[in-house]
Amino acid sequence: MKWSRVKTVAIKEIIEIWRDKLYLSMAFMIPTMMMVVLGFGLSMDVEKIPFVAVDYDQSQQSRDYLHRFIDSRYFDYRGMKAHEKLAEPLMMQNKVRFILVIPPGFQRDLLQGQRVQIQPVIDGLFTFQAKVVKGYVSAINANYNQELMTQWLKKKQGMNSHEIAALLQPVTLETRYLYNEKLSSLWSTGSGMIMLVMLMAPAILTALGVVREKESGSIFNIYASTVTRSEFIIGKILPYVLISMLNLLILSWMALVLFGVPFKGDPLLYLTASLFYVSCATGIGMLVSTMVKTQASAALITMLGTMIPGIMMSGLLMPVNSMETAARVEAHLLPAMYQLNIVWGSFLKGQGWPELGTNVMVLAGYAILLWSLSIWRFRKRVNS
Amino acid sequence: MNRLWWIRVYALTKKELLQFSRDIVLLFAVAWFFTAEIYIAGSGVSMELNNASVVVLDHDRSEASREWISQLKQPYYNVLGHAQSQQQANVMLDKGEVIGVFEIPADFQKKLLLNQQTSIQLQLDASNIILGTLANSYSGLMNAEYNQQWMLKNLKVVDPDSIQVPMVEERQKINYNPEGKSTWFMPISDMMTVITLLSLFLPAAIVVREKERGTIEQLSVAPLSPFQILFPKILAAEIIILIGVAVCIFGIIGNVFQVPFRGSLLSFFMVTMVFVYAVSGLGLFISSVSRNLGQALMVSFMLLMPMLLLSGAWTPRESMPDFQQYLMFLSPLSYYIDIGYSIILKGATLQLMWQPLLQLFGLGTLLFWFGIWQFKRQFN
Incomplete structure (x- = not known):
């Protein structure tokens, strides 16, 4: 393998990319756009949950109770319905996610010191959100109960509020969020987007590079030239690694400035790991292009093969530790999870080589494997 | 045609x-x-908290604290054991070995028996939003349950349904996918x-x-x-x-x-x-x-x-x-x-x-x- 030939192929590729201005601008625009749209849009915050109420009591007390929900920033009040039957179709149409039903006699029973039952109906479609809503409802209700009990105990037992508090809530749980103090989606999924975008964009850009070569027919020049398989593949990939590294820097900068994510880790480690990661991503695009006959299916498979695992199997939304065995194995077989560890480790957690070293090694090994496979699969013959 | x-x-x-x-x-x-x-x-x-590893930093080591810890159970939590020190717990968090550390103060039981309020600290790895949200929600619910039991014990109530207090009970109903x-x-x-x-x-x-x-x-x-x-x-x-x-x-x-x-x-x-x-x-x-x-x-x-x-x-x-x-x-x-x-x-x-x-x-x-x-x- 001669470096001069690798260089020549790389320079040829750079010139080609440079001349296709549309392609060039898209190569930088797509990742940036994705980062803005998805970073802001893909929010895991459970807020503004649309709900309607069915208040059969229509009393002072029931209105007071209802207002606990209306005033909460977690809920978005969409009005009152006269009957449950009228509220249910709204839930079927996904217009509300939660129905609060207050029974008749709510005020009377409470004033008499009795228990009443309310029925919150929650839409279980989005399992994660449903669980969180369940927690919110319980919390608001518990809060209300505490106030009711406090008033009642004061009146009946003559206890002071200090004693009552110790009786009703002896243990308080104080949660401190580490690494992401405000539990902000923007910090978590926003920085995680670097991993997702930089998996898909480089893979597709590289696959397109091969597509262009074949479409214009210039691949035949390669077939006929003295350049060897490994020289061609490496020379071909390198410009895309370069573009992707630039993109990665832009995206990281966006995460810092636009999303306000802190960077606490080791920049050198982050950049090294990222270099391996974009090498993996470009390698995937290259490998797929060498494996399938038509370029249309190459692109389709590249996209399917990076998008779905990148979203599902990386740990970005669904944590890897909660996965079952088969999915966990798949997650460990793909590079996305390791890069996510590195992104979150470097940005949010301030981790360094001791914690992240293995991840970097895996990515390096993965990149070498993908490049070798591409070289092995590439044929300089036009097969029939 | x-x-x-x-x-x-x-x-x-x-x-x-x-x-x-x-x-x-x-x-x-x-x-x-x-x-x-x-x-x-x-x-x-799944978007679920499953088998999340946590450790406990129990400065009290009393019956009350053990009882509180025993509530952290499968399938949500996997209690790996006790951390010896704050440093050790921090290292485990930083390495990503655990997602949370529950810290129980030394006077936990004493205060409870004196009818005073006490608090437990939960340090939670929130880099993954879903895990952070659910872990907080679940441990809050568990704590509420513990509180209720403590109160009933304190009031010497055997059957919680028998006491007459004004209270709003929620019968939550999850539609379409009740078990989530x-x-x-x-x-x-x-x-x-x-x-x-x-x-x-x-x-x-x-x-x-x-x-x-x-x-x-x-x-x-x-x-x-x-x-x-x-x-x-x-x-x-x-x-x-x-x-x-x-x-x-x-x-x-x-x-x-x-x-x-x-x-x-x-x-x-x-x-x-x-x-x-x-x-x-x-x-x-x-x-x-x-x-x-x-x-x-x-x-x-x-x-x-x-x-x-x-x-x-x-x-x-x-x-x-x-x-x-x-x-x-x-x-x-x-x-x-x-x-x-x-x-x-x-x-x-x-x-x-x-x-x-x-x-x-x-x-x-x-x-x-x-x-x-x-x-x-x-x-x-």
């Missing part, structure tokens, strides 16, 4: 299907994504993602392949109208995808995951057809405006990502910023998700969902005819 017209459409559709069946890798990829991928994603991936099974959610979301990708790409790929091989010239000199050339391509994509959906619904979603199909199967397939029509119209439009495959792919990629992630397949649309919610009115997928989920899990009828269905159909028709129009222009 006489008999000849239909014979031509039939012959061309057959040709497309034949061509598709010869691309073994593509065939395999489509089969994989409709079965194995959906199985793996559905069975293994992610196997009822994930595979359907994943299937819809796969359908979207394929319906955008298959027709586009078929058109582009014609261009790549130059066979499009043959078609353009054949006695066929642009519509007659394009329609079979969409028809072929519809057939492939509907077969895939049928295999997926009957084989994986219904059979393996036992998802109850509450609505009508027929309406679901009908809606799927309309959706494939809408998205493949978009695909045709993209492939006819772009000069080469490269451009076609970049444009589709740029449209697909936001469409897939923001239409509501993974998180409900109401949690997004307003302007993106409006943007998603342009995404056929958001209507499909709305209608599809309502039919499958909620048992909605088409009468109830006619509004989004009409919108989906309208959007699809717009895209489709725009695609055809563009294609015609290309020939002239």
Whole structure:
């Protein structure tokens, strides 16, 4: 393998990319756009949950109770319905996610010191959100109960509020969020987007590079030239690694400035790991292009093969530790999870080589494997 | 539209299907994504707190503290044991070995017995939003339960139902998926993602392949109208995808995951057809405006990502910023998700969902005819 030939192929590729201005601008625009749209849009915050109420009591007390929900920033009040039957179709149409039903006699029973039952109906479609809503409802209700009990105990037992508090809530749980103090989606999924975008964009850009070569027919020049398989593949990939590294820097900068994510880790480690990661991503695009006959299916498979695992199997939304065995194995077989560890480790957690070293090694090994496979699969013959 | 017209459409559709069946890798990829991928994603991936490792930093080591800790149990938590010091706990958190540390103060039991308030600190790794949110929610609920039991013990009440206090009890009812099974959610979301990708790409790929091989010239000199050339391509994509959906619904979603199909199967397939029509119209439009495959792919990629992630397949649309919610009115997928989920899990009828269905159909028709129009222009 001669470096001069690798260089020549790389320079040829750079010139080609440079001349296709549309392609060039898209190569930088797509990742940036994705980062803005998805970073802001893909929010895991459970807020503004649309709900309607069915208040059969229509009393002072029931209105007071209802207002606990209306005033909460977690809920978005969409009005009152006269009957449950009228509220249910709204839930079927996904217009509300939660129905609060207050029974008749709510005020009377409470004033008499009795228990009443309310029925919150929650839409279980989005399992994660449903669980969180369940927690919110319980919390608001518990809060209300505490106030009711406090008033009642004061009146009946003559206890002071200090004693009552110790009786009703002896243990308080104080949660401190580490690494992401405000539990902000923007910090978590926003920085995680670097991993997702930089998996898909480089893979597709590289696959397109091969597509262009074949479409214009210039691949035949390669077939006929003295350049060897490994020289061609490496020379071909390198410009895309370069573009992707630039993109990665832009995206990281966006995460810092636009999303306000802190960077606490080791920049050198982050950049090294990222270099391996974009090498993996470009390698995937290259490998797929060498494996399938038509370029249309190459692109389709590249996209399917990076998008779905990148979203599902990386740990970005669904944590890897909660996965079952088969999915966990798949997650460990793909590079996305390791890069996510590195992104979150470097940005949010301030981790360094001791914690992240293995991840970097895996990515390096993965990149070498993908490049070798591409070289092995590439044929300089036009097969029939 | 006489008999000849239909014979031509039939012959061309057959040709497309034949061509598709010869691309073994593509065939395999489509089969994989409709079965194995959906199985793996559905069975293994969940937005749930499962077996999360935590340690306890118990400065009290009393009966009360042990009782509190014993509430942290499977399947949510996996208590790895006691940390010896704050430093050790911090190292474990930093290395990602545990997601949370519960710290119990030294005077925990003493204060409880004196009827004073005390507090437990939870340090929680919030780098993953889902884990952070759920861990906080669950431990809050557990603590509330502990408090209630302590109070009952304190008041010497044996049967909690016997005390007469004003209290609002909640009988929560979770509709449609009462146990919160992610196997009822994930595979359907994943299937819809796969359908979207394929319906955008298959027709586009078929058109582009014609261009790549130059066979499009043959078609353009054949006695066929642009519509007659394009329609079979969409028809072929519809057939492939509907077969895939049928295999997926009957084989994986219904059979393996036992998802109850509450609505009508027929309406679901009908809606799927309309959706494939809408998205493949978009695909045709993209492939006819772009000069080469490269451009076609970049444009589709740029449209697909936001469409897939923001239409509501993974998180409900109401949690997004307003302007993106409006943007998603342009995404056929958001209507499909709305209608599809309502039919499958909620048992909605088409009468109830006619509004989004009409919108989906309208959007699809717009895209489709725009695609055809563009294609015609290309020939002239």
